[in-house]
Amino acid sequence: MKIELSYTEENYLKAIFSLSVKKESAVSTNEIAQKLETKASSVTDMIKKLNDKKLVDYKKYQGVSLTDFGRSTAVYIVRNHRLWEVFLVEKLNFSWDEVHDIAEQLEHVKSEKLTERLEAFLDHPTHDPHGDPIPDENGNINHESSEPLFNIEKGSTCVLVGVRDSSSLFLQFLDNSNIKLGSEIKVIHKEVFDNSMTVVVDTLTRSLSSQITKNLFVKEVN
Amino acid sequence: MKIELSYTEENYLKAIFSLSVKKESAVSTNEIAQKLETKASSVTDMIKKLNDKKLVDYKKYQGVSLTDFGRSTAVYIVRNHRLWEVFLVEKLNFSWDEVHDIAEQLEHVKSEKLTERLEAFLDHPTHDPHGDPIPDENGNINHESSEPLFNIEKGSTCVLVGVRDSSSLFLQFLDNSNIKLGSEIKVIHKEVFDNSMTVVVDTLTRSLSSQITKNLFVKEVN
DNA sequence: TATTATTTTTAGACGCATCTAAATAAATGT
DNA sequence: ACATTTATTTAGATGCGTCTAAAAATAATA
Ligand SMILES: [Mn+2]
Ligand SMILES: [Mn+2]
Ligand SMILES: [Mn+2]
Ligand SMILES: [Mn+2]
Numbered sequence: 030m031k032i033e034l035s036y037t038e039e040n041y042l043k044a045i046f047s048l049s050v051k052k053e054s055a056v057s058t059n060e061i062a063q064k065l066e067t068k069a070s071s072v073t074d075m076i077k078k079l080n081d082k083k084l085v086d087y088k089k090y091q092g093v094s095l096t097d098f099g100r101s102t103a104v105y106i107v108r109n110h111r112l113w114e115v116f117l118v119e120k121l122n123f124s125w126d127e128v129h130d131i132a133e134q135l136e137h138v139k140s141e142k143l144t145e146r147l148e149a150f151l152d153h154p155t156h157d158p159h160g161d162p163i164p165d166e167n168g169n170i171n172h173e174s175s176e177p178l179f180n181i182e183k184g185s186t187c188v189l190v191g192v193r194d195s196s197s198l199f200l201q202f203l204d205n206s207n208i209k210l211g212s213e214i215k216v217i218h219k220e221v222f223d224n225s226m227t228v229v230v231d232t233l234t235r236s237l238s239s240q241i242t243k244n245l246f247v248k249e250v251n
Numbered sequence: 252m253k254i255e256l257s258y259t260e261e262n263y264l265k266a267i268f269s270l271s272v273k274k275e276s277a278v279s280t281n282e283i284a285q286k287l288e289t290k291a292s293s294v295t296d297m298i299k300k301l302n303d304k305k306l307v308d309y310k311k312y313q314g315v316s317l318t319d320f321g322r323s324t325a326v327y328i329v330r331n332h333r334l335w336e337v338f339l340v341e342k343l344n345f346s347w348d349e350v351h352d353i354a355e356q357l358e359h360v361k362s363e364k365l366t367e368r369l370e371a372f373l374d375h376p377t378h379d380p381h382g383d384p385i386p387d388e389n390g391n392i393n394h395e396s397s398e399p400l401f402n403i404e405k406g407s408t409c410v411l412v413g414v415r416d417s418s419s420l421f422l423q424f425l426d427n428s429n430i431k432l433g434s435e436i437k438v439i440h441k442e443v444f445d446n447s448m449t450v451v452v453d454t455l456t457r458s459l460s461s462q463i464t465k466n467l468f469v470k471e472v473n
Numbered sequence: 474t475a476t477t478a479t480t481t482t483t484a485g486a487c488g489c490a491t492c493t494a495a496a497t498a499a500a501t502g503t
Numbered sequence: 504a505c506a507t508t509t510a511t512t513t514a515g516a517t518g519c520g521t522c523t524a525a526a527a528a529t530a531a532t533a
Contacts, residue, residue, distance in 0.1 A: 037490065058511060071491055073512055078489090090498060090511060121368040134360045140353050146343040259520065280481055293521055295482055300519090312481060312528060 030098065032082065036137050039106050040065065041075050042084060045095055046103035055092030104168040105144075110136035111157035111164075112147050118158045119151060125158040126200035159200075160191030160210050160246065178214065178226070179242040186215045187247035194244040202241075207231055214247060252320065254304065258359050261328050262287065263297050264306060267317055268325035277314030326390040327366075332358035333379035333386075334369050340380045341373060347380040348422035381422075382413030382432050382468065400436065400448070401464040408437045409469035416466040424463075429453055436469060 034042075044064045048056045058076070062069045080087040084099035095103060113135040117128040145166065148154075155171065156162055164170045175190050189212045192200065203209065208230055217234070218227035224239035237245075256264075266286045270278045280298070284291045302309040306321035317325060335357040339350040367388065370376075377393065378384055386392045397412050411434045414422065425431065430452055439456070440449035446461035459467075 035489080059509095067490090068492065069511065070493080070513080074490075117365075121365070121372055123364075123368065127364070131360065131362050131365055134362075135357075138353065138356045138360075140356075142345075142349070143339075143343070143353055146345070150343055257519080281479095289520090290522065291481065292483080292523080296520075 032102075034102070038075070038079065038082075038084075039102075039137055041072075041079060042095070042099055042103040043106050043110075045085065045093060046100065046107065049095060049100075055094045057092045061093075101168045104164045104170065106136050108164040108166075108168075109138070109144055111161060112144065112151060112154070114157045114159070115151050115154045115163070116147060119154075124200075124204070126195075126197040126204070128158060129195040156191075158210075159195055160189075173248075175246040175248050177243050178216075178228075178237070178245040178247050179224070179239060181214075181216050181247060181249065183216050183219050185249055186213060187249045188213055189245055190248050191246035192244060193246060199241075199244065206235060207233065208245075213250070214245075254324075256324070260297070260301065260304075260306075261324075261359055263294075263301060264317070264321055264325040265328050265332075267307065267315060268322065268329065271317060271322075277316045279314045283315075323390045326386045326392065328358050330386040330388075330390075331360070331366055333383055334366065334373060334376070336379045336381070337373050337376045337385070338369060341376075346422075346426070348417075348419040348426070350380060351417040378413075380432075381417055382411075395470075397468040397470050399465050400438075400450075400459070400467040400469050401446070401461060403436075403438050403469060403471065405438050405441050407471055408435060409471045410435055411467055412470050413468035414466060415468060421463075421466065428457060429455065430467075435472070436467075 041061070044061055045056050048060050048064060058069045058072045061072045061076075065072070076085055076087050076093045079085045079099065080093075083096055084102065085093045085095055087093045110132045113132040114128045117123040117131060118125060123131075148163075148166075154163055162171045162173070173190070177193075178187065178189075181187055189208060189210055191210070192203070194200075208214075212230050215229040216226060217229055220226070224242075226237045226239075226242050228235055228237060263283070266283055267278050270282050270286060280291045280294045283294045283298075287294070298307055298309050298315045301307045301321065302315075305318055306324065307315045307317055309315045332354045335354040336347075336350045339345040339353060340347055345353075370385075370388075376385055384393045384395070395412070399415075400409065400411075403409055411430065411432055413432070414425070416422075430436075434452050437451040438448060439451055442448070446464075448459045448461075448464050450457055450459060
């Protein structure tokens, strides 16, 4: 099942996909507008078009959800994005805070063969540099259980397995704090007042705001 | 000197650049239209815009030529294109007839750093898989003397250094004929009737039409 | 040189993706 | 339940890149 999609259509699908992951219900016009930094009226126009192309299900005023077709198209783009991020970090020695914007461009290059060759060249990576799983050629995503550091109880120890914010500023902050994927984090205090957390990483004690702990995804260890 | 160019504007610059290489005079509207498979009226509109942006010099009815700025922009895209072609062949094991269309997409990815890192990763290649020189980071192109096999005299021996047609059909024909960059070609007969040529490549004798010999670029050896 | 043919430009339209402003529907609060 | 706020859609416009048809300029030819 092939179809010619514009760069823009692909970005809408990707946005709807990522907004759908967290929620079960339909995605709202405004959510999409915010994510894509555009206006709600533009979103309405586009989702009508995507609806005509059977990529989304849309009822006026009822929000939008991906069809199976739309979902698999979105996943294919996500696959490209994450493979290119791995390439940039592993082969071209970019740091993890530099690759997202370039991958936003590369993900739209259309060639099935390119994707498969790239994946093989990279030795079939399972995760991108930010800990996000890379969908396989059939669109299956290996969802592993992880939760925001925000949820971890005082006294527990966990391992950082993903970051849910690819902005340079956030990632550079983590670099400067010596926090990386695989780091062991022990929660030693939770401040009720502002929900900040005191943790120990690499023998160093740090205080992390809730904005940060909500974007760090961890697995508990015993 | 930076400027935001659309995909389309870049393709026009590249087309004008490649048409300018052979000729000294200005490039005509129709030539560009033919190269880009579009209409002359569309070309007129676009070259007006490029003229406004100081990328080309344009006088009504007098054709168009690149400014220094336009030329360096075009060369930068050509550099990207050829580096990506090398990547696809050398690293992802594509054959030389598969890479042009993918590189047409990749060449538009905007990141100076990506270009430089890619070049280093590829060990600073000097030529792309079709024998075309790769401009360096300053836009300098190493023009080597070569001429179409068509011009070579009977009895001379030469080496294939470039192909001036990146179509799959042509390149696959060469593959099937065991003709590749570096192949030694000895001219043993030139047919006056249809300008075809009889040559020896790899101990095998072959007849090549003028359409072929005009697209094979060689260097004579003694 | 005058006539014809070709090339190039202009005029006017269209589809895409976007916007602002206005209208309408849905959600919220008293 | 009614009024108000918020979310969503529609109406109408713009810029980009394209097209066809017609006009204008240039080139070719008789
Ligand atoms: Mn990313
Ligand atoms: Mn990522
Ligand atoms: Mn090419
Ligand atoms: Mn090439």
